[in-house]
Amino acid sequence: MEDTGKNKQTEEQGSGLSRRDVVKGLATIPFVGGAIYGAYRKRKYERQLKSNLLSGIGIDIDPSTAGSESSADRGEQIRLGIIGFGIRGEQLVRASGFATEAWMEVQQERARNGNDIALKTFLEQHDLNIIYNGVCDIFEIESEIALNTVSVNGHKAKKYHDWKELVYADDIDAVIIATPDHWHAPMAIEAAKAGKHVYVEKPLTHKVQETYDLLDIVKKSGISLQLGHQFRQTESYGKASELIRKDVLGPITMVQTNTNRNSPNGAWQYPIHEKASPQTIDWEMFLGNAPKVPFNMDHFFRWRKYWAYGTGLSGDLLTHDYDAINQILNLGIPKYVTASGGIYFFKDGREVPDVFNVLFEYPEKDMTFQYSASLANEYNRPNIIMGHDATMEVGNTITVYADRRSTRYADRIKDGTIDLELPIVSYTSGSEGLDAITSATERYFASKGLLYTFINGKRIDVTHLHIVDWLDCIRAGKQPKCNIDYGFEEAIAAHMGTLALKLGRRIEWDHANNFFGNVTQDEIMEVFRG
Amino acid sequence: MKNNLSQFNTLAYSNKQLSVLVILRVVVGWHIFYEGLSKLLNPNWSSLAYLMDSKGFFAGFFYNLASNPSVLKAVDVLNAWGLLLIGLCLMIGLFEKIASLSGMILIGLYYLSHPPFIGLSYAAPGEGSYFIINKNIIEFFAIAVNLYFPNSRIVGLDRFIYLAKNKK
Numbered sequence: 001m002e003d004t005g006k007n008k009q010t011e012e013q014g015s016g017l018s019r020r021d022v023v024k025g026l027a028t029i030p031f032v033g034g035a036i037y038g039a040y041r042k043r044k045y046e047r048q049l050k051s052n053l054l055s056g057i058g059i060d061i062d063p064s065t066a067g068s069e070s071s072a073d074r075g076e077q078i079r080l081g082i083i084g085f086g087i088r089g090e091q092l093v094r095a096s097g098f099a100t101e102a103w104m105e106v107q108q109e110r111a112r113n114g115n116d117i118a119l120k121t122f123l124e125q126h127d128l129n130i131i132y133n134g135v136c137d138i139f140e141i142e143s144e145i146a147l148n149t150v151s152v153n154g155h156k157a158k159k160y161h162d163w164k165e166l167v168y169a170d171d172i173d174a175v176i177i178a179t180p181d182h183w184h185a186p187m188a189i190e191a192a193k194a195g196k197h198v199y200v201e202k203p204l205t206h207k208v209q210e211t212y213d214l215l216d217i218v219k220k221s222g223i224s225l226q227l228g229h230q231f232r233q234t235e236s237y238g239k240a241s242e243l244i245r246k247d248v249l250g251p252i253t254m255v256q257t258n259t260n261r262n263s264p265n266g267a268w269q270y271p272i273h274e275k276a277s278p279q280t281i282d283w284e285m286f287l288g289n290a291p292k293v294p295f296n297m298d299h300f301f302r303w304r305k306y307w308a309y310g311t312g313l314s315g316d317l318l319t320h321d322y323d324a325i326n327q328i329l330n331l332g333i334p335k336y337v338t339a340s341g342g343i344y345f346f347k348d349g350r351e352v353p354d355v356f357n358v359l360f361e362y363p364e365k366d367m368t369f370q371y372s373a374s375l376a377n378e379y380n381r382p383n384i385i386m387g388h389d390a391t392m393e394v395g396n397t398i399t400v401y402a403d404r405r406s407t408r409y410a411d412r413i414k415d416g417t418i419d420l421e422l423p424i425v426s427y428t429s430g431s432e433g434l435d436a437i438t439s440a441t442e443r444y445f446a447s448k449g450l451l452y453t454f455i456n457g458k459r460i461d462v463t464h465l466h467i468v469d470w471l472d473c474i475r476a477g478k479q480p481k482c483n484i485d486y487g488f489e490e491a492i493a494a495h496m497g498t499l500a501l502k503l504g505r506r507i508e509w510d511h512a513n514n515f516f517g518n519v520t521q522d523e524i525m526e527v528f529r530g
Numbered sequence: 531m532k533n534n535l536s537q538f539n540t541l542a543y544s545n546k547q548l549s550v551l552v553i554l555r556v557v558v559g560w561h562i563f564y565e566g567l568s569k570l571l572n573p574n575w576s577s578l579a580y581l582m583d584s585k586g587f588f589a590g591f592f593y594n595l596a597s598n599p600s601v602l603k604a605v606d607v608l609n610a611w612g613l614l615l616i617g618l619c620l621m622i623g624l625f626e627k628i629a630s631l632s633g634m635i636l637i638g639l640y641y642l643s644h645p646p647f648i649g650l651s652y653a654a655p656g657e658g659s660y661f662i663i664n665k666n667i668i669e670f671f672a673i674a675v676n677l678y679f680p681n682s683r684i685v686g687l688d689r690f691i692y693l694a695k696n697k698k
Binding site: 029 | 552555556559560563564567568571617618621622623684685686687689690693
């Protein structure tokens with residue numbers, strides 16, 4: 001017996017474990033199982049909630065439709081010319097792959113300080129297989145910078161003083177027009193006549209007749225024309241359109257869009273270049289079809305403030321929002337337009353209002369489009385599309401909230417599947433798909449804009465995509481995303497806004513005659529000076 | 531060996547003390563483990579927004595982590611797996627010392643990235659009111675208690691390691 005007892009002890013010592021040891025050693029293991037099971041249950045519940053919600057509003061999550069960069073064949077080199085190398089011209093040339101030395105220096109300095117986003121974005125752009133053979137700017141300093149910027153890798157571009165020579169040059173296939181508004185149409189028309197493809201900054205035209213002339217010549221010549229509304233490339237607008245087609249919002253009766261700016265730069269009070277003078281600027285060429293006035297640097301550098309060269313808030317900024325919404329809802333030209341506004345803050349001798357409101361009526365679509373702008377307040381008023389069943393905030397992100405009194409969602413609101421405090425859809429450009437938000441934290445981050453500072457670690461410039469779209473269409477013989485038809489609608493809508501403002505009455509569009517229903521030629525001449 | 535253990539048991543903690551210590555370790559472990567698990571289960575989760583929302587003295591450091599996509603990716607992986615493993619170890623009482631130290635470092639970093647100081651506010655809404663002391667710093671010290679009052683040698687897998695070591 002003693003022997004047996006000893007053996008037993010030896011055995012215990014051999015394994016080193018008593019029952020007590022095993023129990024104490026493993027005592028807390030069940031908690032792991034509990035945590036994992038709990039996580040599984042919680043996740044299942046959340047998924048069920050999301051799927052109820054998404055099936056309830058008729059959205060299928062389809063990550064495959066998330067945006068991607070075009071991978072078109074770029075075998076054929078396109079030879080470009082740039083007319084106008086001011087703020088926007090420089091941006092467009094950079095978006096096509098050529099940055100000025102000064103910009104590179106500034107960005108490299110910023111990169112050294114840890115802020116390398118813009119430079120990195122630029123360096124990650126694809127090579128578009130283009131060269132610039134011609135540059136033209138009537139300000140000597142800018143044309144020299146333009147020349148140096150595009151003359152790289154042993155290639156030397158030609159500097160043109162007369163834009164017409166550039167347009168007709170044999171070694172130029174396509175032109176980018178980034179001049180003051182009053183030059184857009186004359187240059188684009190001439191380029192189309194010469195059979196050159198055109199990228200023209202917005203608005204399409206400065207005057208009414210030009211709009212018809214340009215539409216006509218572009219259709220006849222078959223060139224690829226891209227109007228410079230780069231938001232056509234913003235992925236979220238495509239998603240917004242998809243959601244609306246799926247009737248997530250119900251009948252839409254109102255759209256509200258806004259411009260919110262509050263700085264001299266935002267109000268077009270740009271700096272005047274120190275080397276600007278009648279000797280370095282071709283003033284006559286600048287004026288073009290504008291009334292003859294003596295050399296004036298404010299007119300030259302801050303042309304957006306004057307009707308003779310610019311188009312005011314209607315053509316300059318409303319067009320961005322109009323085109324964005326036109327892209328989503330396919331609105332076309334409004335039936336009635338009313339507008340009002342004034343120069344209420346920047347009393348610096350400008351002619352165009354700094355506060356502006358416009359209403360576009362679409363009776364045949366049962367809806368109104370509102371636009372309001374102040375250049376002296378930048379409180380963030382998002383663009384919203386208002387339906388009977390839900391409201392959509394649309395920008396770089398899309399957020400949809402169900403309406404408390406919605407007919408479509410009434411049951412889901414009642415049974416608690418839809419929480420009115422949380423968006424029913426939230427979409428961030430570049431993310432993997434549509435998602436119904438179930439976490440308050442996510443919603444906060446999304447609303448603060450923190451989620452899209454970087455898109456999958458890569459930020460892409462929409463202007464770059466807009467140029468790429470144009471170049472790809474030139475090679476494929478197609479029409480780009482913001483083609484002449486959308487351009488025509490944009491320009492007419494903008495001109496109706498200006499007519500309504502200046503004539504002080506409701507402007508009507510006669511769809512049958514494709515012209516204004518209640519405006520005389522004399523009034524058009526008076527408002528647009530030509 | 532039996533002597534060693536009973537000595538440890540009786541000399542160090544009363545049963546009540548031991549129970550509280552083990553419960554503290556398990557609840558903190560559960561929290562950290564679940565944080566890690568929920569991040570790993572969400573394919574779209576990234577620490578980007580959290581890092582970009584950093585404030586205070588060390589914000590620059592956290593922005594730098596966020597600004598480089600490959601570093602960010604590494605941070606995401608390390609953070610999620612780190613949380614999961616630290617939480618797991620605390621719960622089951624394995625490698626208590628290293629798990630506690632790692633947990634304190636990680637939670638210390640959370641504290642430094644979002645310190646509740648005067649004048650700093652964050653995108654993520656807090657569920658309470660905090661000034662200088664927030665739940666991160668409390669959890670930091672909860673793990674510190676665990677580090678300096680080790681208990682997984684008594685209740686936890688470390689017991690087997692301890693036994694094996696002492697057998698030699």
